[in-house]
Structures are given as C-alpha cells and as structure tokens.
Amino acid sequence: MSSTATAIPGARAPEHHYETGARKWIITVTVIVAAMLELIDTTIVNVAINHISGNLGASIEDVSYVVTSYAIANVIVIPLSGFLGNLFGRRNYFVASIVLFTVASFLCGISTNIWMLVFFRFIQGIGGGGLLPTSQAILYETFRPEDRGAATGIFSMGLVLGPTIGPLLGGYLVDYFAWEWCFFVNIPIGIAAAWAALTFVTEPKVKHAVQKIDWSGIGLLAIGIGSLQFVLERGEQKDWFETDYIVWFTIIAVVSLIAFVWQELHTDHPAVDLSVLARSKNLAIAAVLTFIVGFGLYGSLFVFPVFVQRLLGFTAMLTGLVLFPSAMLTGIISMPLGIALQKGASPKLMMTVGMATFFLFCWELGNQTLMSGAENFFLILLLRGLSLGFIFIPVTLLAVTGLHGKDIGQATGLNNMVRQLGGSFGIAITNTYVAQRVAxxxxxxxxxxxxxxxxxxxxxxxxxxxxxxxxxxxxxxxxxxxxxxxxxxxxxxYHLAYMDAFKMIAILFAICLPLLLFIRVDKKQKADISSAH
Structure with a gap:
C-alpha cells in the first residue's frame, strides 16, 4: 500500500505516493545495500593490491590503477546522476547502474591481465557512481517529509559503514579465499538488489523531461573531473609537478572545469544545474562542510591502517576489527539523531559537537606511541563514530533543506561529488604531507x-x-x-610523521568551525522531495 501527499511546487502538481508498510522498508534496505556496495568497493580492493600484483604479474604502480580507475569513473558520474535520472527515468537508471556494477564485478573477477582488470574496474565505477545519489533521492521520495530526518539517519549509517567494512571484508576474502572474491562477492547482492528495485521502486509522479542533452557540459565535466582525480591519485607518487604529464593533466583539469562552469551557467538545459548553489546558500555551505568531512574521513582512514600495520604490526583483519565498533556506533546513533533533527534539534549545534569531537579524535590519535595496542584505540575510535553521526546527518539534510523538485537530485549529486573530491584531496594532501614530514x-x-x-x-x-x-x-x-x-x-x-598528519587534520576541523555560524535554517522550511530524482 501507499499513501499520498501533495507536492509543494504548485497547485497543479500531481500527488506523490509515499510508501508504507513492508514495501517502504524493502525499498529502504534495497537502496542502502546499493549505496553500501558502491562505498565498500572504494576500499575493499586496497588490501588485495599485493595479491593482485603477484597473481597478474604486474607492478604495484600498475595495480594502483585498479583503485584510481574506479575513483575517476565514480567522481565523473556522481554529479551527472540527476541528469541521467531525468533522461532515462529514475528507476531505470538505478536498476541499470546496479546491473552494470554487478556485471562489471564479475568481469573484474575473471580478468586475466592487469589492464583488463583496470578497464572493467572503470566500468564498475561508472555503475557505482550512479548508486549513491540515486539511492539517496529514492530514499527521500519513499519517506514522508516529516520522516525525512530518520531517512537521513539511515542513509548516513551506510555512508560510514561502507568504507569501514571494505578493508575488513577485503582482508577476510583475501586471507581465506582469493583476491577475485573481492569482486565476486558483489554478484549475489547485486542480483538481489536489482530484482528488488525492479519489483518495488516506482517512478515519481512528477517527471522532468530532458529537452536537450548538454553534450558539451558532460564532456567538459568528464575531462575536467577525470583529469583532476588522476592528478590527485597519482601526483604524490610522481613527485607532483616534477613530472610532465602531471603538469599537463593539471592544466587540462583547470581549463576544462572553468569551461564547464561557464557552460553550465550559460545554457538553458545544463547537465549539472550549478545555479542551485546560488539559490540555496545552505547547499553551498553544506558543500564546503562536506568537502572538509570527506577530507578528514578519508585522510584519517588512509593514515590509520598504514600506521598500525606498518609500525605496530596489525594485520588487515585486526585493523578492520579495530575500526568496526566506531562504524557500528555511527550506525546505532544515526536514526535517533535524524529523528531528533526532524523534531527541531539544532543542526548547527549538532555539527559543532560533531566537528569538535572529530578534532578530539584526530588529536588523540596524534598522541599515540609505538607501544600502542588495539586496546589503546578503542575509546579514541568511538569518538570517531560519535563525531561522524553528529556531522553526516545534519550536513546531508542541510544540503536539501529549502529545495524543491528536481533541485533535490542536483543537490544530492553535487554533495556526493564534493565528498568524493574531499576524500581524494584528503588522501593526496595527507600522503604528500607525510612524505615531507618523514624527511x-x-x-x-x-x-x-x-x-x-x-x-x-x-x-x-x-x-x-x-x-x-x-x-x-x-x-x-x-x-x-x-x-x-x-x-x-x-x-x-614515520611514526612522528603519521602523528603530525593526524594533528594536521584536527587543526583543519578546528579552523573550519566558524563556517557553522553562516548556517541559517528556518524551522518552517522544508525540502520538497516529492519530485526529486
């Protein structure tokens, strides 16, 4: 069964059906699983790089393109998800993304050489890139406006659990099976998710037909974002601007992205509607905060496993087990925090608590010694879990507050892209900073x-x-x-350099705290999600 609610954008807008009962929760589980598939695969392969190198006879540098190609495809597709959902239909695009991701996972698993694996990993990234923002938009359409806080809490749980589960699951599969199972594990889950999406997810009543395809915008975005991601992924290994092709890719990225912004602001039918940033100051602030959160989350998640495995002798499994309780804490508190936010809790206060706690988490990590053991990290990592819950939920909801209709899809795509880019910048800058501090x-x-x-x-x-x-x-x-x-x-x-890196991230969060003063949320202001996709 489903119940109806009238869309806000105008009196002639058709009624939107909000799901109820078992159907509502099946859709919720489906979109969360799909989003987590995408996020798990951003980190699951990292622990298998040495095994892939040995099995396929490739250098570690070549194998690293398995990670890079997925990230590049992801960051290109994510901001286009709103446009592609309008073009093909939200449900069709969602199902197609799941199927493409699943088929590509199988092809990755049967790859017989490194460049075959890199190619299919890129295809997998194209499929995965459509899952995150589309899952979020579908979740918002499924829940009534008054339950949107709970929906945000549920989605935030997946955002944190995915990257944390990846290394743990990858370590287990590599230790007890083979590296191919890092890809094969997606197949049964992907098939189940595709079936559930086809069976239970419906198209929204309000549709936004694509009158003209912005090929120029799509091309410039793909070239610009792809080049930028490549520079961030490979720059530190190639000594940044001491390498000619890194310089050229940087120039291409800058020129293409400037041209992309100009194109999207001067065309009547943009692939990515950047004007939504001007219409919503909260979205602009949320984008900056999301970038910072992505920087801190992925930067710290990059340094921590390297520190404990290289210097303290942790195995990949033990590292994952140490990180897991903090992710579970985020999952446990996500829905209550979302409901509290929906009932009037201050998002500004919540984010202040979250960012201050994340500062404390990174600062305490920066005080660890070479004698530290797993027990030394338990309470510190719980601070991480607590802080991410208090940050992710309000900033995710802030991004769509006050927006209507198709602007929701644009906002979720932009926000997810910014988080991915923040993570890429976080890893690249932190890696470079560590190298400099080691010297x-x-x-x-x-x-x-x-x-x-x-x-x-x-x-x-x-x-x-x-x-x-x-x-x-x-x-x-x-x-x-x-x-x-x-x-x-x-x-x-290396120990002192890793400690410096944790404290650098902590200081960044402290510096960015004043940004929260610019948030303005009218308690009567609601995001109209009835036609978002």
Missing part, C-alpha cells in the same frame, strides 16, 4: 646521532655487542648495527 623528522633525528654524542655512541656499541654473537666478524657486526640503527631512524621518522 624533516629524519634530518632532525640524524642531527642528534653524532659520534660525539655519548648516548648515541653507547646505543650503537650495545647493538654491536648484541649482534656480534650472530656475525662472523666485528666488521659485519658493525654493519648490521648501522643497518639496525637506520631502521630505527626510519621507523621513528
């Missing part, structure tokens, strides 16, 4: 290792004596002691 800390440590420093000389002599019993000569013992000392210097340099 700085190494020089600082070496400046204290002098043959005139009694403590350094005593430490080196102790290492020579300890290693002497395993070596055939004092010379070999001396060389082994120097190598061991170099290992200690490298380990300490």
């Amino acid at each position: 700085a800390h190494r020089l600082d440590i070496l400046s204290h290792l002098s043959p005139y420093d009694p403590a350094a000389v005593q430490r080196l002599q102790g290492m020579k004596q300890a290693l002497g019993q395993y070596m055939s000569s004092p010379v070999e013992a001396g060389q082994a002691a120097m190598a061991a000392l170099e290992g200690i210097v490298v380990r300490q340099s």
Whole structure:
C-alpha cells in the first residue's frame, strides 16, 4: 500500500505516493545495500593490491590503477546522476547502474591481465557512481517529509559503514579465499538488489523531461573531473609537478572545469544545474562542510591502517576489527539523531559537537606511541563514530533543506561529488604531507646521532655487542648495527610523521568551525522531495 501527499511546487502538481508498510522498508534496505556496495568497493580492493600484483604479474604502480580507475569513473558520474535520472527515468537508471556494477564485478573477477582488470574496474565505477545519489533521492521520495530526518539517519549509517567494512571484508576474502572474491562477492547482492528495485521502486509522479542533452557540459565535466582525480591519485607518487604529464593533466583539469562552469551557467538545459548553489546558500555551505568531512574521513582512514600495520604490526583483519565498533556506533546513533533533527534539534549545534569531537579524535590519535595496542584505540575510535553521526546527518539534510523538485537530485549529486573530491584531496594532501614530514623528522633525528654524542655512541656499541654473537666478524657486526640503527631512524621518522598528519587534520576541523555560524535554517522550511530524482 501507499499513501499520498501533495507536492509543494504548485497547485497543479500531481500527488506523490509515499510508501508504507513492508514495501517502504524493502525499498529502504534495497537502496542502502546499493549505496553500501558502491562505498565498500572504494576500499575493499586496497588490501588485495599485493595479491593482485603477484597473481597478474604486474607492478604495484600498475595495480594502483585498479583503485584510481574506479575513483575517476565514480567522481565523473556522481554529479551527472540527476541528469541521467531525468533522461532515462529514475528507476531505470538505478536498476541499470546496479546491473552494470554487478556485471562489471564479475568481469573484474575473471580478468586475466592487469589492464583488463583496470578497464572493467572503470566500468564498475561508472555503475557505482550512479548508486549513491540515486539511492539517496529514492530514499527521500519513499519517506514522508516529516520522516525525512530518520531517512537521513539511515542513509548516513551506510555512508560510514561502507568504507569501514571494505578493508575488513577485503582482508577476510583475501586471507581465506582469493583476491577475485573481492569482486565476486558483489554478484549475489547485486542480483538481489536489482530484482528488488525492479519489483518495488516506482517512478515519481512528477517527471522532468530532458529537452536537450548538454553534450558539451558532460564532456567538459568528464575531462575536467577525470583529469583532476588522476592528478590527485597519482601526483604524490610522481613527485607532483616534477613530472610532465602531471603538469599537463593539471592544466587540462583547470581549463576544462572553468569551461564547464561557464557552460553550465550559460545554457538553458545544463547537465549539472550549478545555479542551485546560488539559490540555496545552505547547499553551498553544506558543500564546503562536506568537502572538509570527506577530507578528514578519508585522510584519517588512509593514515590509520598504514600506521598500525606498518609500525605496530596489525594485520588487515585486526585493523578492520579495530575500526568496526566506531562504524557500528555511527550506525546505532544515526536514526535517533535524524529523528531528533526532524523534531527541531539544532543542526548547527549538532555539527559543532560533531566537528569538535572529530578534532578530539584526530588529536588523540596524534598522541599515540609505538607501544600502542588495539586496546589503546578503542575509546579514541568511538569518538570517531560519535563525531561522524553528529556531522553526516545534519550536513546531508542541510544540503536539501529549502529545495524543491528536481533541485533535490542536483543537490544530492553535487554533495556526493564534493565528498568524493574531499576524500581524494584528503588522501593526496595527507600522503604528500607525510612524505615531507618523514624527511624533516629524519634530518632532525640524524642531527642528534653524532659520534660525539655519548648516548648515541653507547646505543650503537650495545647493538654491536648484541649482534656480534650472530656475525662472523666485528666488521659485519658493525654493519648490521648501522643497518639496525637506520631502521630505527626510519621507523621513528614515520611514526612522528603519521602523528603530525593526524594533528594536521584536527587543526583543519578546528579552523573550519566558524563556517557553522553562516548556517541559517528556518524551522518552517522544508525540502520538497516529492519530485526529486
């Protein structure tokens, strides 16, 4: 059964049907599962890179394109989702995205060489890119306006669980099966989600026909965003602007994106309606905050596994298990926070609590030592789970507050794209910052290792004596002691650099707190979701 509610945009607008009963919750589970499939696959392959390299006989650099190609396809398609939903029909586009993602997952799993895998991974990213914003729009259409806070809470739960489950699931599949199962695991879930979407999801009553396809805008967006994502993914490995093709891709990205913005603001039928940012100051603020949240979430999620696995000896499984409780906490509090927001709780206060807590989480991570164990991270990571719940829900709802009709689809697409770009910038900048801090800390440590420093000389002599019993000569013992000392210097340099990275992210959140003062939310202002897709 379904109940009706009249769309707000005008008196002649047809009635919109809000789902009720079992059908409502089947649709909810379907769209959340679809969104999580996309998010899990952003991180699930990361732990399988070494295995893929060995099995396909490819270098680690070549295998990294398996991650890069998916991210590039994602970030190109996400902002076009509103347009593509209008062009093909929201349900058709959603189902097609699931099917494309599932088929591409199978083809990735049976790939016999690295470039075949990279190509099908790109196709998988095209399918996955349509799932996130379309799932969000369908969820908003399914719930009544007064229940939109709960819907936002449910969706936010998937946003946090997906990237966190990825490494845990990937580690399990690689350890107990094979790397191919990182892709094959999507197939039964994708088939079930496609069937449920075909059976239960309906087209909205209000449709926005595409009168003209903005091929220029689509092309400029694909070239600009694709080039930018490539630069962010590969720049640090290639020493940024010391590499010619990174310079050229940067120029292409800048020129294409400037041309894209001009094109979309001067055409009557834009593929991505950027004017919605001018009509909604809250969306513009939400986009900035979403970028920052993406930067912090993905930046910290990038550094933490590297820190605990390289320096503390955690396995991929243990790393995932350590991160999992914080994601579960976010899931548990998401719906109550969404309902509280719907009933009048201050989004500004909620985001202030969230950003302050995320600052505390990153700052405490930045104070860990090389003696830290899994138990040392439990409470700290719970702060992460708490903060993400208090941030994601209000900022996601803020993005659509006061918007009507098809503007909702544009807003969700833009907001999801900005989060992905924030994550890419977060990983790229954090990675570069770590490399710079490693070099700085190494020089600082070496400046204290002098043959005139009694403590350094005593430490080196102790290492020579300890290693002497395993070596055939004092010379070999001396060389082994120097190598061991170099290992200690490298380990300490990376430890201090990772701690600096966590604190850098913490400071970014502290600096951005004043942005919350610009949020203006009228309690009577509601987003009309009756015709969004």
